[in-house]
Amino acid sequence: MDKHGFHYGYVIVFCCCLIMGVIIGLVMSCAGIFYDPVSTELGVSVGSFGLYMTFVYAVSFLTLSVAGKLLDQYSARWLLTASAAVVGAVYMGMSQFDAVWHFYVAGAVIGISFSFLLYLSYPVLINRWFNTRVGFFIGFCSAASGIGGVLFNPFGGYLIEAHGWRTTYLVFGGIILLVVAPLLGLLLRNHPSDMGLKPFGEKADESAAARTGTDYAVAIRTPVFYALTVFALLMISVSTLNLFLPSYITSVGFSVEQSALVASAIMLGVTLGKVALGYVNDRSSLAGVLASTGLGILGLVLLLMGHAGMALMVVGGFLFGWAYAGVTVETALLVRIVFGAKDYSQIFSNVSIALALGGAVMAGGWGYLADVLDFKLILAAGIVLLGLSMIIGTYALRTSRPHGMPG
Numbered sequence: 001m002d003k004h005g006f007h008y009g010y011v012i013v014f015c016c017c018l019i020m021g022v023i024i025g026l027v028m029s030c031a032g033i034f035y036d037p038v039s040t041e042l043g044v045s046v047g048s049f050g051l052y053m054t055f056v057y058a059v060s061f062l063t064l065s066v067a068g069k070l071l072d073q074y075s076a077r078w079l080l081t082a083s084a085a086v087v088g089a090v091y092m093g094m095s096q097f098d099a100v101w102h103f104y105v106a107g108a109v110i111g112i113s114f115s116f117l118l119y120l121s122y123p124v125l126i127n128r129w130f131n132t133r134v135g136f137f138i139g140f141c142s143a144a145s146g147i148g149g150v151l152f153n154p155f156g157g158y159l160i161e162a163h164g165w166r167t168t169y170l171v172f173g174g175i176i177l178l179v180v181a182p183l184l185g186l187l188l189r190n191h192p193s194d195m196g197l198k199p200f201g202e203k204a205d206e207s208a209a210a211r212t213g214t215d216y217a218v219a220i221r222t223p224v225f226y227a228l229t230v231f232a233l234l235m236i237s238v239s240t241l242n243l244f245l246p247s248y249i250t251s252v253g254f255s256v257e258q259s260a261l262v263a264s265a266i267m268l269g270v271t272l273g274k275v276a277l278g279y280v281n282d283r284s285s286l287a288g289v290l291a292s293t294g295l296g297i298l299g300l301v302l303l304l305m306g307h308a309g310m311a312l313m314v315v316g317g318f319l320f321g322w323a324y325a326g327v328t329v330e331t332a333l334l335v336r337i338v339f340g341a342k343d344y345s346q347i348f349s350n351v352s353i354a355l356a357l358g359g360a361v362m363a364g365g366w367g368y369l370a371d372v373l374d375f376k377l378i379l380a381a382g383i384v385l386l387g388l389s390m391i392i393g394t395y396a397l398r399t400s401r402p403h404g405m406p407g
Contacts, residue, residue: 008189009129009200015188016122016141022180023084024118025148026172027091027110030156037165044100052100052107057360059111060119061353067115068349071124077188080121083113084184088177095169119352123332124345128191132201135288135333139278142328146271213340219347224338224400229354231392232331234385236358238296239324241382242266244366245303245317248375252307261310262317269299269321277322277329285337289393292330293386296323300383304376323386331355334393338400 031053039049070079090106097103122141130137152172159168192199219225245266249259273292281288300323302316335348369378 017144021144021148024145029149052103055107056111061356063115068346081185084181091173095166131199135278135281139274143274213342216343216346232354237362240362265317269318273322273325292326293390
């Protein structure tokens, strides 16, 4: 930290926001705008084209454990830069695809890169570079993906209308490959010690304590490790309900425009919730768990009652967004709180396997259930899953010795 109080950790935060806001914003938050034009030109169903996203999740699921080990053993700077460059190159290549299986292969390659970029980048880097305000910065970086979606969706929609989906893929890929990847290579650093620094907020006499924690080999044999894995699985399962809420809202008598308003309220809840939950967790990790799951439960209850008025639907959607926000924020912070910083990347990468698996399975699973069940029963199931998540998160905090953050 220089005499003016600037710490290079803030540059790391900027890099994490580039990853989440631009790369994840372009690839994940804007994926839906391509479904109709691409599937129409290729002559396949939207479902068949959208299956490429399942390859993204599935391959991430298969490679996350290895990715965590690689981040510990090799340069995070160059692993993340290379991953960004691969995604950019693949996206540019997608502009030339003329068969749906090409997208499936691309999804698999993106999935490998996303095991680093989407799941591990900002939790691991913030954990390395900060010893205070960890929750706030994890929430802040995670929220960048939603902001990116807000900015890039209309931009991408304009490009598709004016120049077609092929040019849009080319532009999106070019932004990632030619702008973001070089910036990451230029600015990223692995550890504060590489620059003669200590983590932000760490004092000289705190060095030993700040980097302590549970060994990876010990952590994966503890009941609380498996509890946190189940926590992650339940939370991601609930968050994927978001994909089907517009259909539910129109099914109870509201218009498509009104369902879009609720969808916007959800995204607002997600974005604000990520930052707020990070702030709350810096003061009380238990309060963070209770806020994420409790507000999510209240949101689903209001959505169940929403046929009584649009206001209930909008508020319910906003509160549900906080549970959605808790998927990444609470999971990342609980792992740090419970197991500490020592082997964080390896432990978190294994817990994150549940996020990738749950996303791959439940993104379609709820749809199949909705074909045979009243969607109100599915929302009720979401309430139950959030209740279980609350219990598991509380158990994890109460039965372990927290490391490095308030409990």
